[in-house]
Amino acid sequence: MLRRHFLAIAATFLFISAGVSALAQDKSIVVASTTSTQDSGLFEHILPLFKEKTGIEVKVVAQGTGQALDTGRRGDADVVFVHAKAQEEEFVEEGYGVKRFDVMYNDFVLVGPKEDPAGVAGTDDIAAAFQAIRDKQTPFVSRGDKSGTHSAELRLWKEAGIDISADKGPWYREIGQGMGAALNTASSMNGYVLSDRGTWLSFKNRGDLEIVVEGDKRLFNQYGVILVNPEKHPSVKAELGQAFIDWLVSPEGQEAIAAYKVDGQQLFFPNAGQDPS
Amino acid sequence: MNAWQLIASGDATLFAIVRLSLMVSLSAVAIAAVIGLPLGALLALTRFPGRAALIVLLNGFMGLPPVVVGLSVYLLLSRSGPLGGWGLLFTPLAMVIAQSLLVLPIIAALTRQTIEDLWSEYRDELTAVGVGPWGRVATLLWDGRFSLTTALLAGFGRAAAEVGTVMIVGGNIDGFTRTMTTAIALETSKGNLPLALGLGIILIGLILAVNAAAWGVRAWSEQRTG
Amino acid sequence: MMRDTLSDLPLVLDRVSMRAGATTMLDQVSLTIGPGAPTLVIGPNGSGKTSLLRLCMGLDAPSEGTVTWGGRRESRQTRRALLFQKPVMLRRSVAENVAYGLARAGCPRHRRAARTEELLDRVGLLELADRPARRLSGGEQQRVALARALAREPEILLLDEPTASLDPAATRHVESIVQMAAHSGTKIVMASHDLGQVRRLAGEVVFMVRGRVREQANARDFFDRPSTPEAAAFVRGDLVL
Numbered sequence: 001m002l003r004r005h006f007l008a009i010a011a012t013f014l015f016i017s018a019g020v021s022a023l024a025q026d027k028s029i030v031v032a033s034t035t036s037t038q039d040s041g042l043f044e045h046i047l048p049l050f051k052e053k054t055g056i057e058v059k060v061v062a063q064g065t066g067q068a069l070d071t072g073r074r075g076d077a078d079v080v081f082v083h084a085k086a087q088e089e090e091f092v093e094e095g096y097g098v099k100r101f102d103v104m105y106n107d108f109v110l111v112g113p114k115e116d117p118a119g120v121a122g123t124d125d126i127a128a129a130f131q132a133i134r135d136k137q138t139p140f141v142s143r144g145d146k147s148g149t150h151s152a153e154l155r156l157w158k159e160a161g162i163d164i165s166a167d168k169g170p171w172y173r174e175i176g177q178g179m180g181a182a183l184n185t186a187s188s189m190n191g192y193v194l195s196d197r198g199t200w201l202s203f204k205n206r207g208d209l210e211i212v213v214e215g216d217k218r219l220f221n222q223y224g225v226i227l228v229n230p231e232k233h234p235s236v237k238a239e240l241g242q243a244f245i246d247w248l249v250s251p252e253g254q255e256a257i258a259a260y261k262v263d264g265q266q267l268f269f270p271n272a273g274q275d276p277s
Numbered sequence: 278m279n280a281w282q283l284i285a286s287g288d289a290t291l292f293a294i295v296r297l298s299l300m301v302s303l304s305a306v307a308i309a310a311v312i313g314l315p316l317g318a319l320l321a322l323t324r325f326p327g328r329a330a331l332i333v334l335l336n337g338f339m340g341l342p343p344v345v346v347g348l349s350v351y352l353l354l355s356r357s358g359p360l361g362g363w364g365l366l367f368t369p370l371a372m373v374i375a376q377s378l379l380v381l382p383i384i385a386a387l388t389r390q391t392i393e394d395l396w397s398e399y400r401d402e403l404t405a406v407g408v409g410p411w412g413r414v415a416t417l418l419w420d421g422r423f424s425l426t427t428a429l430l431a432g433f434g435r436a437a438a439e440v441g442t443v444m445i446v447g448g449n450i451d452g453f454t455r456t457m458t459t460a461i462a463l464e465t466s467k468g469n470l471p472l473a474l475g476l477g478i479i480l481i482g483l484i485l486a487v488n489a490a491a492w493g494v495r496a497w498s499e500q501r502t503g
Numbered sequence: 504m505m506r507d508t509l510s511d512l513p514l515v516l517d518r519v520s521m522r523a524g525a526t527t528m529l530d531q532v533s534l535t536i537g538p539g540a541p542t543l544v545i546g547p548n549g550s551g552k553t554s555l556l557r558l559c560m561g562l563d564a565p566s567e568g569t570v571t572w573g574g575r576r577e578s579r580q581t582r583r584a585l586l587f588q589k590p591v592m593l594r595r596s597v598a599e600n601v602a603y604g605l606a607r608a609g610c611p612r613h614r615r616a617a618r619t620e621e622l623l624d625r626v627g628l629l630e631l632a633d634r635p636a637r638r639l640s641g642g643e644q645q646r647v648a649l650a651r652a653l654a655r656e657p658e659i660l661l662l663d664e665p666t667a668s669l670d671p672a673a674t675r676h677v678e679s680i681v682q683m684a685a686h687s688g689t690k691i692v693m694a695s696h697d698l699g700q701v702r703r704l705a706g707e708v709v710f711m712v713r714g715r716v717r718e719q720a721n722a723r724d725f726f727d728r729p730s731t732p733e734a735a736a737f738v739r740g741d742l743v744l
Binding site: 420422 | 560562593633
């Protein structure tokens with residue numbers, strides 16, 4: 001009686017290990033990237049093209065930029081693909097990354113309720129808009145997760161002459177979550193939120209939200225890609241990772257990025273090699 | 278696209294996600310059962326100093342926060358962690374390990390309770406026929422199998438429904454470590470609430486189906502052996 | 504079946520006491536049980552019959568005094584079997600309950616099916632072999648327990664009021680199985696407070712009152728010439744407290 005059970009258990013384990021090993025393909029890399037690129041659907045568009053050409057499977061772990069860089073620092077990713085230039089350069093300087101490449105950009109937009117309680121709609125001065133929100137104490141949702149978007153938001157507060165860590169009140173909601181979660185929160189509380197345009201365009205649960213401020217050059221959002229340094233972490237698949245980076249910045253990869261559209265709108269603008277850093 | 282259309286179209290991605298979810302959670306329950314059933318039974322049958330504290334600990338760990346388990350396993354399996362050399366982070370196996378840890382206390386604690394009750398009934402008979410410790414464990418586990426199914430199902434429910442550990446150690450990688458729960462979290466963050474809810478309903482359906490199957494087997498087998 | 508070459512008989516209790524907290528279950532009991540016709544342990548409830556049988560089985564250790572089997576302090580339990588007043592039925596089929604006893608007694612796997620059938624036939628339960636044991640009636644359960652005990656081919660079969668809660672038909676069934684076992688050489692030690700049963704089965708009587716052995720005698724002598732007033736009262740059917 002018991003023997004039959006041991007057989008069943010043994011069979012289960014065989015089944016599991018077979019399944020797991022079937023899933024574990026060798027020619028694959030892990031890319032730590034941001035929630036904004038994942039939530040926008042870009043990867044689902046470009047990765048199949050890359051795989052078709054090279055046979056390399058790219059596994060994307062979507063995190064905030066800060067966490068993604070940290071994943072790279074720990075050696076748990078082969079490539080990081082993020083959007084916070086200052087942090088990225090620091091990452092390379094510390095020796096965790098080999099070299100940073102510009103890949104593409106889009107821009108941030110300030111999203112807010114249609115009735116616009118802070119009265120900022122239509123302006124293209126993001127600093128003025130931030131000041132108005134602070135002055136009127138209208139709800140503002142902050143990512144609060146050290147992501148690229150969060151760093152951009154903190155930079156914008158500073159440029160508006162506001163020390164947000166000192167000035168924040170109950171109107172300023174730090175949620176510590178991804179872009180999508182921040183948009184959901186803003187949608188449900190009718191607040192303002194800084195979003196990358198890509199995530200906003202592919203976001204479905206807009207409620208009463210719409211873009212209130214866009215077009216300020218301070219809202220520029222540059223994405224970069226870095227190979228994790230194999231000298232720090234020998235487990236890094238440098239060759240495959242570099243192949244991915246090379247493809248991203250190649251004309252072919254750049255075209256693939258440009259070709260990704262949601263509702264006819266292009267989300268990301270390739271600019272590899274145009275903004276040398 | 279909503280969930281019903283997904284099901285109706287027999288979507289391959291959805292099918293793969295469902296399969297992975299089931300495989301990860303069932304494997305975790307299987308591993309936790311292999312360790313937790315004998316462990317719970319031994320704990321029910323033996324007396325040693327600190328036993329009470331261990332039982333309290335085990336019962337408390339039934340409510341182990343998934344995020345904490347996920348984070349611990351993450352730090353262990355990270356390339357910079359002690360087991361980094363295994364290269365398991367962001368793989369289904371890592372999710373299985375983390376969920377096993379999550380489920381183990383549930384199975385062990387419920388097993389201990391069940392076996393202790395059964396033991397008070399069987400003690401005289403088994404002692405009288407001179408059954409050794411391992412024989413007792415085997416006999417009690419077998420005879421308690423109907424009640425223990427509930428322990429396994431509780432473990433499965435916990436594993437299948439949680440998102441904290443699989444998100445952290447699996448990374449929610451499309452086509453590789455994306456499970457029902459992380460897919461739901463992702464669709465929610467994309468603002469695609471109808472699809473997220475649809476996936477949620479499918480997940481609940483799956484859990485119900487597994488429970489119904491277990492109930493059926495139990496009823497059928499109980500009919501035969503009491 | 505493996506048989507120990509050494510005998511467990513005589514079973515000797517030497518000034519044995521049994522206490523749990525302030526309660527004394529057995530008080531300085533000395534008793535020798537040898538081979539032969541069934542020994543019936545009788546006495547009112549609480550007189551220590553159950554404690555005595557558990558000691559004889561080796562299930563409990565005495566608080567004072569010694570128990571020896573064939574002169575040995577330690578003896579393998581496979582030579583003995585104990586039937587409880589309320590049988591413990593494993594959550595398995597009738598046949599599996601008996602097979603469990605066989606497995607515990609060291610019966611090799613390939614012989615178990617045949618032996619199970621044999622034993623179930625002996626207790627008249629062959630047609631119920633595949634039924635869940637816990638769904639049987641009390642009398643049937645006691646017969647399953649008997650088959651499981653006999654699976655051990657015990658030299659001593661201890662029975663603790665096995666028919667206390669059974670109706671006459673079921674009681675007769677159990678008694679006939681016990682008698683069969685006795686005829687085939689198994690030493691029966693059985694607790695009972697049913698005088699009729701004692702008359703039907705006993706070769707020897709051990710009469711207990713309040714944790715002490717008041718009388719140990721040949722059954723006929725016990726009934727014809729009880730040597731203590733309590734025994735006389737018990738034999739008459741008076742209430743003995």
